[in-house]
Amino acid sequence: MEDLADLPDDALVARLQRGAFSYFTEFCDPVTGLVADTSRKDSPSSIAVVGFALSCYPIGVRNSWMTRADAARQTLKVLRFFAHSEQSADPDATGYKGLYYHFLDMHTGKRVWRCELSLIDSALLMAGILVSAVFFDGEGDEREIRDLANALYRRVEWHWAESGTKTVAQGWKPECSFLNYGWEGYNEATILYVLGLGSPTHPLAKRGFDSWRLTYQWEHLLGHDVLYSGPLFTHLFSHAWIEFRGIRDAFMREKSSDYFENTVRSIALHREYAVRNPLAFTGYCSDFWGVTAGDGPPYGQMREDGRDRRYFGYMSRGVPYGPDDGTISPWAMLATLPFTPEAALTGTRHLLRTYPQVCRSDRFASGFNPTLVKDGQGWLSEGWYGLDQGLLVMMIENHRSGFAWDLCRRSPYIRAGLARAGFTGGWLAP
Amino acid sequence: MTAKTDTQRAQAKEQLFEAHVRPEDWKNPAPREIYDLAILGAGPAGIAAAEYAARLGFSVALIERGRLGGTSLNVGSVPSKAVIRTANIYARMHDVEDFGAPVPEEPAVDFAMVLARMRAIRARIAEYHSARRFAARGVDLFYGEGRFDGSHGLVVAGAGVRFKKALIATGARPRPSNIPGLDKVGYRTSDSVFDMTTLPKRIAVIGGGPLGCELAQALRHLGPHVTIVQNDPKFLPREERDAAEILSRSLARCGVEIRLNTTVTGARMNGSAKVLETYNNEVEADLETDEVLLSIGRLPNVEGLGLEHAGIALDGDRGIAVDEHLRTSNSDIYAAGDVCMDLKFTNAARATALMAVENALAGGRGRHGDLVIPWCTYCDPEIAHVGMHIWDARAQNIPVKTFTVMMHDVDRAITDGQDHGFVKIHIEDGTDRILGGTIVASRASELINELSVIMGAGIGMAALARMVHTYPAQSEAIMLAARAYVESRNAARG
Numbered sequence: 056m057e058d059l060a061d062l063p064d065d066a067l068v069a070r071l072q073r074g075a076f077s078y079f080t081e082f083c084d085p086v087t088g089l090v091a092d093t094s095r096k097d098s099p100s101s102i103a104v105v106g107f108a109l110s111c112y113p114i115g116v117r118n119s120w121m122t123r124a125d126a127a128r129q130t131l132k133v134l135r136f137f138a139h140s141e142q143s144a145d146p147d148a149t150g151y152k153g154l155y156y157h158f159l160d161m162h163t164g165k166r167v168w169r170c171e172l173s174l175i176d177s178a179l180l181m182a183g184i185l186v187s188a189v190f191f192d193g194e195g196d197e198r199e200i201r202d203l204a205n206a207l208y209r210r211v212e213w214h215w216a217e218s219g220t221k222t223v224a225q226g227w228k229p230e231c232s233f234l235n236y237g238w239e240g241y242n243e244a245t246i247l248y249v250l251g252l253g254s255p256t257h258p259l260a261k262r263g264f265d266s267w268r269l270t271y272q273w274e275h276l277l278g279h280d281v282l283y284s285g286p287l288f289t290h291l292f293s294h295a296w297i298e299f300r301g302i303r304d305a306f307m308r309e310k311s312s313d314y315f316e317n318t319v320r321s322i323a324l325h326r327e328y329a330v331r332n333p334l335a336f337t338g339y340c341s342d343f344w345g346v347t348a349g350d351g352p353p354y355g356q357m358r359e360d361g362r363d364r365r366y367f368g369y370m371s372r373g374v375p376y377g378p379d380d381g382t383i384s385p386w387a388m389l390a391t392l393p394f395t396p397e398a399a400l401t402g403t404r405h406l407l408r409t410y411p412q413v414c415r416s417d418r419f420a421s422g423f424n425p426t427l428v429k430d431g432q433g434w435l436s437e438g439w440y441g442l443d444q445g446l447l448v449m450m451i452e453n454h455r456s457g458f459a460w461d462l463c464r465r466s467p468y469i470r471a472g473l474a475r476a477g478f479t480g481g482w483l484a485p
Numbered sequence: 486m487t488a489k490t491d492t493q494r495a496q497a498k499e500q501l502f503e504a505h506v507r508p509e510d511w512k513n514p515a516p517r518e519i520y521d522l523a524i525l526g527a528g529p530a531g532i533a534a535a536e537y538a539a540r541l542g543f544s545v546a547l548i549e550r551g552r553l554g555g556t557s558l559n560v561g562s563v564p565s566k567a568v569i570r571t572a573n574i575y576a577r578m579h580d581v582e583d584f585g586a587p588v589p590e591e592p593a594v595d596f597a598m599v600l601a602r603m604r605a606i607r608a609r610i611a612e613y614h615s616a617r618r619f620a621a622r623g624v625d626l627f628y629g630e631g632r633f634d635g636s637h638g639l640v641v642a643g644a645g646v647r648f649k650k651a652l653i654a655t656g657a658r659p660r661p662s663n664i665p666g667l668d669k670v671g672y673r674t675s676d677s678v679f680d681m682t683t684l685p686k687r688i689a690v691i692g693g694g695p696l697g698c699e700l701a702q703a704l705r706h707l708g709p710h711v712t713i714v715q716n717d718p719k720f721l722p723r724e725e726r727d728a729a730e731i732l733s734r735s736l737a738r739c740g741v742e743i744r745l746n747t748t749v750t751g752a753r754m755n756g757s758a759k760v761l762e763t764y765n766n767e768v769e770a771d772l773e774t775d776e777v778l779l780s781i782g783r784l785p786n787v788e789g790l791g792l793e794h795a796g797i798a799l800d801g802d803r804g805i806a807v808d809e810h811l812r813t814s815n816s817d818i819y820a821a822g823d824v825c826m827d828l829k830f831t832n833a834a835r836a837t838a839l840m841a842v843e844n845a846l847a848g849g850r851g852r853h854g855d856l857v858i859p860w861c862t863y864c865d866p867e868i869a870h871v872g873m874h875i876w877d878a879r880a881q882n883i884p885v886k887t888f889t890v891m892m893h894d895v896d897r898a899i900t901d902g903q904d905h906g907f908v909k910i911h912i913e914d915g916t917d918r919i920l921g922g923t924i925v926a927s928r929a930s931e932l933i934n935e936l937s938v939i940m941g942a943g944i945g946m947a948a949l950a951r952m953v954h955t956y957p958a959q960s961e962a963i964m965l966a967a968r969a970y971v972e973s974r975n976a977a978r979g
Contacts, residue, residue, distance in 0.1 A: 169767065230767030234766065235717070235746050236718050236746070240726055269875075269876045269879045270875070270876055272875055273886050273914070274887040274888070275886065275888045275889060275969055275970070275973055277891070278969075280973070283887075285727075309884050309914075310914075331894070333904065334893075356738075363580075363583075363738065365734075365737075375891050376727040377734065378730075378734060
């Protein structure tokens with residue numbers, strides 16, 4: 056088998072992108088069109104992964120990995136499922152108020168694990184739905200896709216999730232109503248606010264976005280000025296769909312920066328943290344970083360090399376405040392390609408050379424921890440996670456062609472949401 | 486033989502303490518015709534006010550219904566910090582391997598000795614503000630329930646005390662249970678936790694504010710299995726998320742069982758065990774324990790004071806309503822400390838008391854909102870704050886930038902093996918004006934005072950960067966943050 060790390064840049068990236076893309080065709084239910092949260096046996100579907108899948112099908116078409124007709128069929132299948140599945144307060148329903156439960160049974164589409172009606176995951180699903188509405192601009196199936204996508208987005212009652220307060224709830228359960236969690240500090244929720252604000256039917260109030268921004272922390276951290284958020288994915292998720300380069304809201308106008316530049320700086324912060332490596336984890340260096348949300352060694356506590364070590368399982372990890380247990384997400388470096396291509400590539404090559412086991416079937420595992428060694432190897436997450444693969448496909452494509460960004464620029468709802476959030480300049484300029 | 490001696494010593498210290506704070510043979514003085522200042526309550530605020538006013542030459546009547554020193558000395562800051570110190574030493578014994586020392590055999594906790602040390606410390610500190618010292622300073626100290634009988638008069642132990650000005654400093658008490666069944670099951674508060682003579686095997690702490698977190702960690706270090714139940718999604722709702730999360734991980738690391746976002750809905754007995762009924766989202770669960778510690782905030786002591794006779798208004802749960810100069814709705818009566826302040830801390834009580842004395846007697850116009858009041862949660866690591874939080878500043882349209890130094894980049898923190906945490910200094914972006922700061926560090930309660938002094942003196946980041954600090958010192962983190970500011974400014978100027 057040829058060594059991935061020895062491939063030229065373009066070939067390496069293209070191969071890893073295709074490997075990630077194939078997750079969506081391999082782990083998709085043939086009837087509902089829902090996509091599995093992970094490759095593990097009996098995994099339910101995650102609506103966020105479906106949102107990524109819908110965003111990736113056009114990329115598959117563009118790269119000739121699937122035909123446009125197949126992409127349309129696949130898209131239509133899942134949109135029809137969402138359009139016709141049960142929307143009610145029933146605990147077994149698929150969604151309520153136009154929003155959807157985080158995890159659904161792959162075959163029946165019913166809620167599983169008594170999970171929450173999730174605002175952020177619904178937003179990621181809707182982002183994918185809006186991508187399909189823009190991409191499929193033909194007649195026949197493609198017209199139905201547009202009609203369904205518009206209807207699904209317009210029926211989401213975003214304002215309901217404000218539940219009479221200033222901010223949006225993170226979720227709701229039929230058993231206990233709104234969850235007692237809000238959004239504090241900058242994170243991945245920008246896409247949620249943009250889609251919520253852009254709704255022509257049930258929009259979020261602008262004050263919620265303003266209240267959220269009151270909690271933003273503009274920090275000088277490890278030598279970098281950043282709008283702080285610990286986990287790396289929070290600097291990437293919204294950016295998979297929206298190119299924030301050159302557009303600014305009031306906060307970024309005040310700081311003479313933009314959210315794209317902020318991600319560039321945050322990547323530098325993550326690398327700097329890895330170099331300093333204050334907790335002395337194995338492997339950390341300028342080419343081994345990517346502390347973010349993902350799978351990790353099961354919860355436990357032990358002493359190793361005279362240090363107190365704790366492991367957190369699936370967890371949102373962050374730097375520099377933690378939590379950090381020495382686990383990185385192997386896909387994360389490559390996902391920063393549009394922002395810091397050199398760092399992304401040198402890091403990915405270093406990872407593939409040093410720990411080739413993190414990439415099997417051209418897909419990166421969710422988590423890897425070389426500090427916790429078993430049988431001579433670092434701990435490695437089993438299988439693959441759909442979110443990781445989707446983000447990677449989109450970010451690589453945005454780096455190569457800006458294709459996903461271009462599609463979203465053409466969505467009137469996304470433009471309206473950005474405008475209501477106060478974004479101006481750059482590609483938003485009239 | 487040794488145990489008996491220890492017991493005798495402990496009893497002697499307790500008698501000494503009582504003699505300082507509530508002498509058995511005390512006789513109230515005959516009241517003067519009129520006092521310049523009458524003070525209701527002899528906690529930190531009342532004591533500070535009485536000493537200050539007497540030093541200024543005013544006649545002072547100090548009225549206390551219980552023991553001198555208030556919550557802080559009797560059951561609050563002083564005893565808890567004494568016990569926390571012992572608890573931290575026990576915790577360190579388990580970590581000595583990190584410091585290159587062999588791990589000792591499992592150290593046995595002698596809770597009676599822990600409490601004896603605490604009582605000895607309390608007696609020593611009580612001496613500085615004892616009843617006899619007050620008398621020697623010319624303060625007329627009255628023991629008994631004090632109650633207003635008019636706009637310029639009080640009654641205490643049957644005697645009338647007339648005054649020109651008065652100060653209400655009656656403090657606050659732990660908020661009682663509103664949990665069905667808990668009264669019947671029985672619970673302790675911060676006021677009664679150290680009345681325990683032995684440590685139970687299991688303790689459940691309800692409330693994840695500063696007191697709840699401090700006591701949960703300290704008690705865990707002393708041996709019991711501790712579960713802390715907090716109805717919010719994070720501890721210390723007043724603090725920044727990063728600080729609260731570091732504390733959360735610290736509590737978990739030392740073995741405290743954490744139940745965040747969980748409400749206690751009821752309590753019952755199951756044999757000899759106490760059972761707390763909890764609810765987290767839709768999940769109901771029972772928590773079995775031997776002892777319950779309730780720490781859900783504090784209520785101002787405003788009952789039975791005859792406020793209505795003096796025309797003094799209340800401000801809801803906050804307590805006595807005061808204006809920015811600490812004056813009540815009766816313009817000759819002031820209030821200070823926990824009975825009227827949002828920040829119910831000993832240092833805030835003392836500072837507001839001094840301000841109230843100056844405003845009442847010396848023509849002062851001090852505003853309590855101008856006070857720079859730091860506070861600290863005494864966990865390991867400690868979490869301290871002063872001034873504005875980011876959200877306060879942003880709500881006032883002040884652009885904020887934070888300069889952060891991680892403690893793992895501070896040499897002294899590394900040599901001490903105490904490199905968890907950070908120093909954050911918030912400034913007005915575009916200037917070097919310090920708005921506030923948060924410190925998470927093993928010595929945050931000390932470090933925050935440097936920041937407090939700097940803010941009070943109006944010193945900016947540029948001047949702070951020029952201040953030479955001792956090396957190595959954890960306070961170097963503050964200087965490093967200021968230097969980062971200067972480097973950042975210079976870089977921006979090109």
